[in-house]
Amino acid sequence: MTVVVSEARSTPVVALPPVTEQDAVRSLDRSRVHRARLGGKRWPLIWLLVGPGILAMLGENDGPSMLAYASDGAQYGLGLFVGLLPVLFAMAYVCQEMCMRIGAVTHRGYGELVLQRFGPVWGWFAAADLTLTNLVTLVAEFVAIRVGLAYFHLGALVAVGLGLVLVVFTFSGGRYWRWERIVLGMALFNGLFLLAAVLAAPHLGQAISTSAIRFPGGVNTALLLLASTIGATVTPWMIFFQQGASADKGMTPRDITHGRYDTAAGAVLATLFGIGALVAGAALLTHGGAGIQAFGGAGFPDALRRIAGGGAGTVFALGLIEAGAVAILTISASTAYAAAECIGVVHSFNSFPREAAVFYAANFGVALAAALVILIPGAPLLSIALNANVLSTVLLPVSLLFVLMLANDRGLMGRFANTRRANLIAASVIGFVGAAGAAYGIDSFLQTIHVIS
């Protein structure tokens, strides 16, 4: 940026750089933040600055995750997982807070920072990991929407149409703020799982009394549950998404405190709603969890309807549709950020599709590719859905390590770099995630090739 000295005063004056449409639109949002801050308006300021954190956390309370929580509740009751979920979302907070901070300080997304700071090899590895896990996860999201819609006797084509129309609808406007508020409004309906839990609560009875003694049988089953539950709370797409969205929103170091509120609120809401799905599922504990594995039909909501009534089944089915739809929007967005950042082209919702063709094409393209998979007759949708979270867990430690390195990079972060305490906690999280993913991957592989039984 050019620095000139005004004639009137000796204070250096910074020459305004070329201003793009993206800058102009972002400055509108920033002017509202500025006015709220100057006026000391606490709640309006919070309202203006929340978004990426809540979206990342509730986006991760996606269709397969909620089905997994409900399935855990149906098979093992409440005892183990009610305690595990808050711990896992606390881990998610540790990772996501770093992403938000890096985005606010550097104004750059994760993909471009890794690529520029550590070289193209690592940048493209990160993007390839993300594309693979996102594609698999998006298939699982369409499966979840399909499960929810099947409860209302609607088929796969409606699920595909609904998901794709939503992606295109949120594009209109060429403003990040608009995109964020639409998706945020939808994400709050994740609370339907809490309502489903309330409706199913009278039927928990014996489930609560017996759940304490239930524990996953066998090392492999326990590892699978642990790996898939970790994959249901922290994933590579969340890293790309929250850092990219924080930069796109225009967050600055002054907003870091509010960014922490945003991320913490997302973690708390996601924990509560996840426990809601778990509790609703636990209503089936003493009924054999009938039909819960039937992803091809209306398995879980229908089973819940039989036990806890039509209200609980309907609310759960609507929750699945919401969870899948929101995740499609956020996960597609993370793919778009990654692709456009690594190619080095415009990567912002503050741009119109004509100015950011790669960004919007990647956003829609990955959703379309996933949608087409669920239309393939006989595609192994159940297996894909179950393995999506595990694959994310296995690939996550590499992404998290780069987040930790960036958060410690004083050349980029200055005084906002990680403290020693933050490093200790983050390193523990990475170690735990890596060990859980690797243990399951190796154990299941050795069983498959009959080295162990």
Place this chain on the structure above:
Amino acid sequence: MSTTRYAPAAPHLPDGHLDEELILHLEPDQFVAETSRPVPRRILGPRARAGLWALRIFAVAVSAMVIYTFLAQLH
């Protein structure tokens, strides 16, 4: 808002979109012109490079195991 002061001329503002006062709410390093400049490359030491490659190879190997198990379960 930051204490940054900009020179008055803003010839590149999009026509009819914003006045200069509004654009000043962006921080200097927040403009697209600034964020488009690559950050300098960080040179990693041999131990850090070896550690990253080891983790990368390990992650790929375990991913391959998960994918193999997934495919085996299909049959």
